[in-house]
Structure formats: structure tokens, C-alpha cells
Amino acid sequence: MTEHHELKQTELKYCRDRSLAANPVKIEDLTLRDGYQSLFATRGRTEDMIPVAEMMDEIGFWAVEVWGGATFDTMHRFLNEDPWERLRILKRYFKKTPFSMLLRGQNLVGYRNYPDDVARVFVERAAENGMDIFRTFDALNDFRNFETVVEVIKKSGKHFQGCVCYSMTEPRMGGEVYNLDYFLQKAKELEEMGADSVCVKDMAGLLSPYDAFPLIKALKDNIGVPIHLHSHFTSGMAPFTHLKAIEAGVDIVDTCMSPYAYRTSHPAIEPLVMSLLGTNRDTGFDIESLAAINGKLEKDILPKYKHLLDDSRLSVIDINVLLHQTPGGMLSNLVNQLREMNALDRINEVYEQLPRVRKDLGQVPLVTPTSQIVGIQTVNNVLFDDENESYKMITSQVKDLCFGLYGKTPAGVNPEVQKKALKGYPRGEEPIDCRPAEILEPELERAKQEVEDITTDIDDVLIYALYPVTGKKFLKYKYGLETPPDSLKPKSLEEAKKEEELIRRLRSGEFRDALKKMEKKSEPPEGEHVRKFNVYVEGEEFEVAVEDAGTPFVSGASAVQGSSPAKPAFNEPKAKAEASAQKPEAPKAESSKPAPNVEGHPIKAPMPGIIVRYEKKEGDAVGEGDTVVVLEAMKMENSLTTPVAGTIKSINFSEGDSVAKNDVLCVIAK
Ligand code: CO
Secondary structure, X not given: XXXXXXXXXXXXXXXXXXXXXXXXXXXXXOHHHHHHHHHOOOOOOHHHOHHHHHHHHOOOOOEEEEEEOOHHHHHHHHOOOOHHHHHHHHHHHOOOOOEEEEEOHHHOOOOOOOOHHHHHHHHHHHHHOOOOEEEEOOOXXXXXXXXXXXXXXXHOOOEEEEEEEOOOOOOOOOOOOOOHHHHHHHHHHHHHHOOXXXXXXXXXXXOOHHHHHHHHHHHHHHOOOOEEEEEOOOOOOHHHHHXXXXXXXXXXXXXXXXXXXXXXXXXXXXXXXXXXXXXOOOOOOOHHHHHHHHXXXXXXXXXXXXXXXXXXXOOOOOHHHHHHOOOHHHHHHHHHHHHHOOOHHHHHHHHHHHHHHHHHOOOOOOOOOHHHHHHHHHHHHHHHOOOOOOOOOOEHHHHHHHHOOOOOOOOOOOHHHHHHHOOOXXXXXXXXXXXXXXHOOOOHHHHHHHOOOOOOOHHHHHHHHHOHHHHHHHHHHHOOOOOOOHHHOOOOHHHHHHHHHHHXXXXXXXXXXXXXHHHHOOOOOOOOOEEEEEEEEOOEEEEEEEEOOOOOOOOOOOOEEEEEEOOOHHHOOOOOOHHHHHOOOOOOOOOOOOOOOOOOEEEEOOOOXXXXXXXXXXXXXXXXXXXXXXXXXXOEEEEEEOOOOEEEEEEOOOOOOEEOOOOEEEEEEO
8 A cells, every 4th residue: 555655656657668566556538528618619520639639549548538517518509410320430549448427317318316227227328328337426426326327337448547536614624524433434325335436526626635545545445346536627736636636646647738737627738747747646647648639629619619618717717716626517507697696796796695505405515506595595585585584595406405306415404594495385285205306207218208209210219318409409410300500500711710819809899990880880781792700798798790802812802891889799608407498488687568557565576687487477366485487597496475464466578588576577466
């Protein structure tokens, strides 16, 4: 064991044929999945992975992550690509390196628990299509949510990597829940389930180097299978953490090729290779081959993706993660939600209340989707609670959590909050304690029937079963029943370069006068050669129409014709819930509908949102506290109850309508 605990310098030779280290650190490369997902909105196309695939296959990575997480969703939804096809294509180029995927336990590659029949067939097909290593995690670290998928992974003869989500309630590892013992216990559970390796999944970059050392050491001393560390860079600590984990004997760490590294992604591989050069843990990687891959990525691939990188801040680290021990993505969502409700000045109250709400909800790890569930509920409490009542507006997702639909929380849920949340809950007021999927009805056969007019291929059926709305649309494109819009088509390198040139000219101020004039004038009619571009200037997206008179950008013949702030298409949340894709429009900031002229008690929208459904209709009698309407805001559903008893006098919107804050949704006559 002791050889693990220090780095020993062997004969230092900076050359390709240096001798193999005694215990080389193994590397999983995440460029093609978590790299794209963290920095480039998961928009990486298969055709842009092929040019570097064979070069990457030669490096000697333990595995490459190519699938899972948000790729399945993004590919069929935004890229018009078949996610299964990517696996088969890349497998032709990666002949030696095993493939790894991120599997969200019973959530598979979606955002809800799928029933066992769907889960089983999904894993079978993933294995059949070329997946080798299944990195499996659950947002609550409730490994009962692994049972179904693990059985199939093992039966398929594939590698089951069990994850423990790393979380904290204090600035350092420890406290009542997330202490060394907790993580050790969880790792043991995984080993007992048959894990071929155990991964510490530090999705928010919270693991500090001097917690990593004792943690990894304890795992190495007590767990028989290889230990793997997945630590995001977000807070800036990950490279230090890697090094201490390596000293403690970690077997495998995760990195990205440098253009896909840092910010909310992972440490880069190149500095790690050089740091370990000539030690007993030398990776053995050839730095010049890595440089050649980088060269290709920078020159031929990344110009097409650069615009997706969030460069609104110069700093590559998120200091808030260090201050609040919460994931960066969660914090930016909170800021967005408060801004939408015109309450950004209350952000400090949200930070203050967040630990309390998390405690009430059983100290859940903060990872998708639990981070959003805790975050949005905290915002609701800050905005709507008063001195007489707390948890006035409980989201449906919090109710589901209190019911046990996500699994068992690491600590107990506050019984008072639980009781209040489950009052009138449709599945019952008594929480369940069984494995959540046990109460789910099978869905696969119905899914087969629902797309049988389009396809009978099981991989296609799974796309539909996982994503009914966008999945069906994709299948229609795939089989030529509908024509995909141009926005789903890939961008050529030439187009990317033209756009970049346009942005450069916009930023240089070349069009400043023209833009000013246009703000006053209405848009002129478009000529037949007009081409439209979306360009980003100082954080705002503009749709710019350019008349293409022969050779634009060279002859000076192009003229900016019209510019108006467009919908921020590049700003979509990286993991958009299926539910929101079904909604036709975004919530409005201003009311468009006058309040009805009916006497009685109005139920107003407390926030902008989309009507999910009315639970009552006109003429229905309601009692005090009954849910009248369900409103979706920030992907969370909020049940609005009536404070008075009476009869529904008027209903002013329909399902799917967008409403503004204070819109009168219905009126109740006493
Ligand atoms: Co990750």
C-alpha cells in the first residue's frame, strides 16, 4: 500500500519510449460527452468526433465517455441525430478503447423514473450497440434505484461502475450526514451489489484536496475494486484534488482534452501527464500525440462550437461554489428565476434559507434533479411565506420527493413539511418506503403501439418511450414523414468562420451607427438575397440579416438590414426537462389578458408561468385549501390553492397558456 501514498521519481526521461511506471494512473477521457455537455451545451455532432477518434484511440485511455447524460436528449432534439447510431459509428473508429456512458439509474438518460420494462430493454440495447462501461448514479444515492439496470448490465457481461454522489453540508467533508463513514458505507454497498469499480462523483467540484486524500485512502484500504474519481473543475480545486487523490492511490481519474477542460468541465489531461512524468504513477501518454489532437480540435472542430461557450465572465472558476457549497448550475438557475420574478434583490435570503430547506427535505445531494427541486422550493419560500405560514407554495416535485417517489433521502424529511406536502396528494397521504419503480406501470408495450405506424425497431421505440414528444418528432424526420427545419442542420466550418468574422466586425464597432439608426427605424423589407445570422454581442443575441450581394464580407457589398434582440437560443438550460418541450410558449413578463369582470375572490398567478391544468371547472364547488390550478414555473409545478370556499365563477385561461405575474387565473364566488 505505501507505494501509493507518495510519488516516486524514477529515471526522468522526457521521451516517447520512457519505461512504464510501476502503477500508472489510468485516465478516462470525457471530451466527447461531459466536455461537450459542460461547455458546449451538449451540441457536439458525431461528424465532429470522427476526425479525432482514431488519434484518441491511440493514446491509451482506460475508457472514453461518449454517451449518456444529456447526449441522448440533445442529439434527437437539437441535432436531428440518432443517439444509437453514434455508438455504432464511433465504435468503428475506437477499436481499442472501451466506451463509457453515464446512466442516471432508473432515470436512464431522462429526467424521471422509468418503469422496469423500459429500463431493462434500454440497458440491453445500449450494451448491444457497443457500450462497455455503465457509470451509474442516483441523485439520492439510493441504490435500490440501481437494481434493475445493474442486473441487465451484469447479464450483458459489461462493466458496472457504481457512483457515490459526493455532497456536503459543511465547508469540508464531515458533519452528520456526509462524513467519511457515509461514503465508505455507500462504496461498500456498491461493492456488494457487484460493482466492477467505484466512482466518487463530485459533480459540483466540491471535493477539496485534503478531503480527497483521506477519502480515497479509506476507499483503497477497504474496497477491493478500482477507485475512480470524477471531479468537476467549477470551483478550481480539481487539479489539486486529483494530485492528492493520486497520492492516496486512486486508480482512475477523469480529464478532458484541454480545449474542453476547465470552467464547469474537468481538469485537462496535458498538465497531468507532464506533472506525473517520470514518477511511479506516470500515465505513459505521449504528450506530442495529445498536442496533435488539440491542434485538430482547435483548427477544424471548435470554430463551429465556440459560440456556445459561456464567455460572459472572464474568470474560469465559480467563486460562489466555494462560498455556498452548491453546484454552479443550480446557482445560476436561482438567479434566473429570481430575475424572472423581479426579485433578484432577494438572492441573499435564498442563499440563507437554502441549507434549511435542504435539511427539511432530508439533506439530499445537490445534483440534477434534486438541486433544482431544493432551489426552486427555497425561492418559493422566500417569496411567498409569511410570519404565519411557511411552505405556503409547495411544488409537485417536492411533494413527490416527500412521498418517496425519488427514493430514500440520506437524512429524514421534516415530518411537518412532509405532512403538509402530502395533504391531498393524489397517490396518497402516506409516503411509500419501497423501491420507487415498484409502483410504476409498464410502458414499453404501449410505446410500441403508439409508434407502430412509423417504426417497429426497438431502438426507435426506446427513443419514443424516453421522450414521447420530441422523440416522435425525431422519428418522423428519420423516416421522411416530416422535413426537419434548417435549424437542426449542421453548420459547416466555412459558415462558422463567416459568422465569426461578422461578430468580430460587430464587436469592433463597425456597425454601431447602423445599429443605432435601426433602433429608431422599423425594419425594411427583405431582399431576395438576405441571409440571417444569430450573433452574440455583449451577452445579447441579435438576429442580423445580411444582403448577400455576391461576395459578402469581402467586397463590402453586404449591408446590415435589420437587427432585433432574438430569443436567446444559445441560453437554453443544458438539461431541459421533457415537460418544458411540450409547452408551446415561454412565460410572459407582462399580462396580456384583462382581469374578467366577475365579482368574487380572484386567484392570481404568483409568478409568471404556464398553466399545466385546472383541477376544477366553472360551477365546481371548492373548499378552503383545495387545489384549483397547477402552474409551471422554472420546470417545477406549483399547485395554487384557494384560501376561500365557494364556487368557481370563471376560468380565464386554458392548459398550455402562458400567464404573467398577477394574471387572474380564476374567480371564486363565496
Ligand atoms: Co460530470
